[in-house]
Amino acid sequence: MLLVTITLYITIISPAGFLVAGPELVIYAVPITAAGLLLTPAAAIAWAMIVTLAILIRAFVVAGMPGITINPIALALSLIVLYVLALATWLFARSLQQANQDLRRRIGQIQTGAEISRVVTAALEPGLIQWPAVQLIQSGFGYYHVGFYAPDPEGRWAVLTEAAGEAAERLRQEGYRLPLDGTTVVAAAFTQRARQMIVVGEEEPIGPDGHPLQPNVHLLPQSRAELALPLQVGERLLGVLDVHSTRPGPFPEEEIEALEGIVGQVAVALENAHLFEDLQQRHQELQELHQQTERRARYLEATAELARAVSSLLDLQTLLDQAVNLISERFGFYHAGIFLVDDAGEWAVLQAANSEGGQRMLARGHKLRVGEQGIVGWVTHAGESRIALDVGEDAVHFDNPDLPDTRSEVALPLKVRDRVIGALDIQSTREAAFSEEDVVVLQTLADQIAVAIENARLFQETQRALEEVQTLHRYYLAQEWEQFTRQRRDLSAEYRRLGVPPLERAWSPEMEIALAQERAVVLSDLEAELLGGDGRGENGGDGAGDRFTLPARSALAVPIKLRGEVVGVLDLQATEEPRRWT
Structure with missing residues (x-):
């Protein structure tokens, strides 16, 4: 509106003949320059055309007025100058617009760089x-x-x-x-x-x-x-x-x-992000290494404890029960069980378990056929360990209703030399609960258990053989001693101060007790027990020819054994003062 007003004022309101031709026509460049600078560069050319049209209309109108003369050449030169100014305004406005755009783009790029810097420095x-x-x-x-x-x-x-x-x-x-x-x-x-x-x-x-x-x-x-x-x-x-x-x-x-x-x-x-990732990865590796070290320490501790326990146990069932309880307690497993292969080698029979489901399985005599049923059957047949990280995906796993919470399982063979005598079965409520490192350590435990089982079996067999030999020996010894006693009559003697005459009287009470109980017997105050308290025998004799007329005060009777069999009794009596036998 401002440009229109200026143009109309210059063209119409000015006196007739004013600035129609001549150098003064340059004043029309004011709206043209303003249009180019305030609107767009092309507006300068367009406004120059509008001004030209306005000037030509005014020239045509005032040409018929008396006293006014228009010089066409001067008018044409003025219009040419006007268009040169319009063109210069267009070039200047376009350059100014381009510089403004470049400045804005540069400012935008700087802002973009600052925003990117803010974003990337905060990200890891x-x-x-x-x-x-x-x-x-x-x-x-x-x-x-x-x-x-x-x-x-x-x-x-x-x-x-x-x-x-x-x-x-x-x-x-x-x-x-x-x-x-x-x-x-x-x-x-x-x-x-x-x-x-x-x-x-x-x-x-x-x-x-x-x-x-x-x-x-x-x-x-x-x-x-x-x-x-x-x-x-x-x-x-x-x-x-x-x-x-x-x-x-x-x-x-x-x-x-x-x-x-x-x-x-x-x-x-x-x-920085890669370095942070490397740092996190190293931290994670250190954590995993620390966890592995802790787990390995627990394994070693459990291995040492199991070794101490099984080395001191020779009863097979006690050994098996303590082994499964120790493994379950130390490692927090859901179920631990030990299977032993029967003499025929057809069945792996559950012998010990720690879980409630395992106890029910023991009560009903749970067993798995070797080579056919479950991971235990596979392990006892192949002699190699096996892991089921997800029991639902393992075709060999035996779905046991007594252990419904099992999610992963590992079974390890119990081997003595090259012979598989059973399997250690461990189950967890977590999927993928066992690693190869776990298998290595658990196999060490399984090997210790296998050796302990074999030692307990050998000990039991040795004990049975020894008992049989001892029973047979006692039988023959009793027979031989009985035959010997029938042939010899001088099988007793008594020491007194006057010599060692043969003992022809019956055995003393303490000797009878020692013979019957097969142990040493100590009796004190024999004077009261055997002589009625006055130093005389029960019949009131003077003691001549009567063993019990001695003023005995205490006695010690010790059985005489030959290879475990009692063949006699040694009886010692103190007659003067009461004696403490040690």
Whole structure:
């Protein structure tokens, strides 16, 4: 409205003949310049045409007024000058507009760089760095397509890990990748570790193999220029940022420098993220190592405790019961059981178990056929350990209703030399509860249990054989001693102060007790027990010819044994003072 008002004022309200022709016509450049600067550069040309039309109309109107003369040549020259000023205004306004756009774009790029810096420095995962970076670069710089390529572990391919813009989602879903030995701009940036740029329609740069580089535009048909910038920290190449633009011509140098600054920030953030991942992985490995060490320490402690326990036990059933209870308590297993193969080698019979279900199985005589039923049957037949990390997926596992909570199972053979005598069966309520390291340690426990079982069996067999030999020996010894006593009559003697005459009287009470109980017997105060308390015998004799007339005060009777059999008794009596026998 301001421009219209100025134009109308200059054209209509001014006095007749004023500024119709001559150099004064330049004042009409004021609205033209204002239009070019305040509206658009093209508005200067358009407003020049409007002013020209207004001037021509005014010239036509005032031409018929008396006393007014219009010089056509001067008018034409003035209009030419007017159009020259309009053209200069258009050029100046366009340059000013372009500079303003460049300034705004530069400010936007700086803001984008600052936003990317803020985002990537706060992220500690590569995925949380790459995705916002490509999104912000694509939107902040207005590019057609932005992608991030990372090398694969073998170093053969550049794999697209994140992308934004045209065809980004489709390329990610397809797992798009480029060969590193190819002629693409991305491959050249990887191999030469330097920025690479190609403009469609211009001379193609030469790659490291001597062949011209090819733009990666078969999936991006509107791309007119491609720029690849390597992300490098020190000597480590982390990837390449690939940028496509629809603007013809090369990327501006200041824009490339801004992108290189952003790429450097992203590279440092990715390196920090990788270092953080490595740190987390090492921390996790240390935790796992610590857990393995603790578990190994528990295993060793349980192994030592089991070794101490089984080495001191010779009763087979007690040994088996203590073994399963110890394994279950130390390692927190749901069920532990020991099977022994019968003499025929057909059945693995459950002999000990710690769980309630195992006790019910023991009560009903649970057994599994060797080589046919369950993991225990397989192990007792093959002589090798077997793990079922998920019992629902293991075809060999025996689905036992007494153990409904079992999720994983391991069975280990009990072997003595090359002979399988049974199996140690352990079950857990957790899936994948057993590792190969667990199997190694548990097999050591199983080997100790097998040796202890064999020792207990050998001890029991030895004890039975020894008892049989001792019984037979006592039988023959009793027979021989009985025959010997029938043939000899002088089988007793008594020591007195006057000599050692034969003992012809009956045995004393303490001798009878020692003979009957087969142990040493001590009797005190025999004077009261045997002489009625006055030193005389029970019949009141003077003791001549009567053994019990001695004033005995105490006695010790010790059985005489020959290879476990009592063949006599040694009787000692104290007659003067009471005696304490030691």
